[in-house]
Amino acid sequence: MTFQDKLKTAVPSGIGLCVGLDPVVAKMPAKFQSSPTPLFDFCRDLIDATKDFASAYKPNAAFFEVYGADGWQQLKDTVAAIPSDKIKIIDAKRGDIGSTAEAYADALFGYLKGDATTLSPYLGGDAIQPFLKKPEFGGYLLAVTSNPGGADLQELLIDNEPLYLHVVRLAKKLAINQNVGLVVGATRQSLWAKLLETAVDLPLLIPGVGAQGGDPVSLREMLRDYPGVALVNSSRDIIYASQKDDYQSAARDAAAKLSNLLTGK
């Protein structure tokens, strides 16, 4: 199935919840502290708890890599625990040239079995293409990120147009397999009107809702007429909704609430 078809199937209404899996052992309920595989155990329980409300899951590679080889095994096991009808996004923000990019793509889509990844655009088009060769797998290009420092480079003006719009145009150019999307931070909604106009219908991955300050209801309003599939990510507000024994029901409730706000139910 192409990435575009996977997206349409997983997100029939065009906007859906993505649960970010950023496992940090010190923030988990006590019982995980003594587990030999706490990252996997915790993520598996959170996937189980939220799957009725999530269209996608986004494990962030950094939180697994900090445990090295063992962390990578738990990342692989975590991806395998995501139900097959959900979009599996490995948040890795990779980017490198030629054969190196191909090795990264093999690691993310072949070894880890992700459906998509996040990509850094600074190296240009030929460093992104190796991730996009197969229509089954997608790449979300960083356009507007949710951190305050995002403006350092992204908002610099080139011929009166900020850099991030050049990234959006680069993404459009690379989208011959309909498998290129954009990362657009919910915290910077003042930039959105022009961005959505330029993106036309590219898929969006939207971090920054909740803990980082983005408002889901105004997000839904802005996306009302946008024809591309939007995945709105929340990590901390869901997976650490409770650090006590009720972590699963608290996560489920938080996922349900955000999903309902996004879809207007």
Added chain:
Amino acid sequence: MTFQDKLKTAVPSGIGLCVGLDPVVAKMPAKFQSSPTPLFDFCRDLIDATKDFASAYKPNAAFFEVYGADGWQQLKDTVAAIPSDKIKIIDAKRGDIGSTAEAYADALFGYLKGDATTLSPYLGGDAIQPFLKKPEFGGYLLAVTSNPGGADLQELLIDNEPLYLHVVRLAKKLAINQNVGLVVGATRQSLWAKLLETAVDLPLLIPGVGAQGGDPVSLREMLRDYPGVALVNSSRDIIYASQKDDYQSAARDAAAKLSNLLTGK
């Protein structure tokens, strides 16, 4: 020891050879094909063969990650096999926000025990700072990359100044611990004069010599009066100098030749 002191000690003449470790099993001599740990075995032999001429080693994470957890173990073992007086650069091109960047830094400097890494600048200063908190460890920020598509974004003009110069200025601003360098491709020497002037004395990591087309002698000329420490990387030309039984002596010869061209011996 601070990263700056490590650099000065490892590269007393100010310019030195960095051997890039990009292990690809299919390109290795036959005897590695049946090894259970071919990436580590091959890299260890290459480090042994070239250590008299190399100031630094740069394993590229992608070629290890493609083997997942097992590859990460071999990456850790490879870094441990690099002599302690050499600079250990994990080429990972990471970049992410806040706590995620901290997790990546822990993975690269804590778990893998690298001295430095390569960093992608698109997310801005606050995504780079977590890698630079400790003066013992360094980050090389991508400024001008060696691939043809590098120009897609890097040469866009902002107030008549290309984007990569803004990245150089960002690096200068972040260099309070003297542990920020720049990645500058040897293939794009027409951009160098202005770049070196703006960088003032930042350390440089220079890929693109040899197989990619950069000329080491003209490089040496351009760097003659530059006060910062420059590491010139070569990967394929050295580690695949021969794919037969003489791979070690061929690699040693290639490293010696390039080192001599760079230092003018």
